[in-house]
Amino acid sequence: MANEGPSRIDRGLGGAAAVVGVGNTDWGEDYERNRRGEPNNKGDSYALGALAFRRALADAGLAREDVDGLIVGPKTAYERVGEVLGLNTRWGGQADSVQAVVQACMAIHSGLAEVVALVYGYDQRSSKVQYGGAGNVSGGADHLSYTYHSPWGLTSQGALYALMFQRYKELYGMTERDLGAVAVAQRLAASLNPHAVMKQRIGIEDYLAAPYVCQPLRLLDYCLVNDGGVCLIIAERGRARRIAQQSGRKPVSILGVGRHDLNQGATSLEPRLLHFYRPAQKQAADAVCAMAGVGPQDMDCVQIYDSFSCHVPFALEGFGFCGEGEAARFFRDKGIGLDGELPVNTGGGHLSESYMQGWNHQIEAVRQLRGECGPRQVKDCRHVQYLSDVAGKAVTIIYGA
């Protein structure tokens, strides 16, 4: 049974739906509260999601009754979110950011829903979530690649990316100083973003002076851990136009989606270390470009899932923005900062804006395409691509104004 690839995908999904509303909580403010030893003043994951939802509804100019589909993030129970929000929908489900937008488009395209709310909330800092360490040792079989290696002392996602970057470094000659360009550029973007948690600008020497957490990755290569919520409201194309006429906000079309997974050998890290997930990224990239009818050369900026800074070079290569092993040269010659040829993570990403597990990247894409980003606005922004390669699940989305 041959895999027939992107040509078999119904292109009707491309452009079938558009984002009509976005909302988020006060990431920076709530982080400051946590730093002072106080809880955030919103509440738990459900309260954070509810606030983001209220703000997204207001942004879209919709009433709660207009929503007929609900997707909740992975950290909250579906039924309880629906109960808290008072939503009785005709379609629903639970998904991480990787899948949520894709699922909403599928539901809308198939007629199962017309206006879908995607609600994420996570109080990970207030509830003292630890990534890695003793709590992960008996974590079970859900994520074996994170838990199976605990006898040897590997329990954190960061260490998996450290292993990946060390091999990349030795194979292609990227230096730690080269990688520092990611943290520096994203912090500069965050300094121009009122929502961002980390606004203090840094230079490359600050980056290099930061301590290693898991060598070769330093503290500033790691994402934040902060409380927050994000909501997107996605509507069927025609409905989106009517909503936009009322709200005065430009609808942002979802022009294409692509996905490909590499699961074989996942626990023994083979797709990660032998292939840097490139075969999955290539397939997903081909699919999204075929569906959207645009390619890397058309992107005005990209948003990259960045739990660690090295996601950025891996994604730029894997999704076809530069050749294998060329990311360091791309950083130097083209630039990934707001003034570069391809601005990356224009809100600061997970490293400096907020760690909303990929959800903040979606609303940053929408705001860039609406032209609402003030001092960090990318000029004449018409296409934005989201690139994600979390543990071999490569997903990409192209948004268009």
Place this chain on the structure above:
Amino acid sequence: MNMAGIESFPRLIRLDGDQPFRDSIQARRMSLQCCSQCSRWRYPVAPVCPYCFSDTAEWQPVSGRAELLSWAVFHRRYLPAYPPPHNVIVARLAEGPSMVSNLVGAMPEEGCIGRAIQLDYIEDAAGVVLPVFRYSTA
């Protein structure tokens, strides 16, 4: 990295059918499943061959020869057993599969990827054996 005198390694997660793997490590003769049909090796334990889908396999000892695929060094303490600096490596076994482990006898350093390494064993205070690797001298 001094891994002698460790009180207790964190214990391996139990997977269905992995007892021969555990026993072989304890006997310092690490064995993995080798597919009876296509002869490919697999790690960790699995009920069927991911390549040819055969459900029959034999437990066979590995040669112990491997290549260092990558490495990292923890500079923060994540686990009581492993104070920093603590290294982890990925060893690509001559038989094919890769496994996460530790390098003993030396700390990994820049440029060591691709070097030949050899399976060895260490033991914690409770007598539990852990497969680790050291640079090959051959």
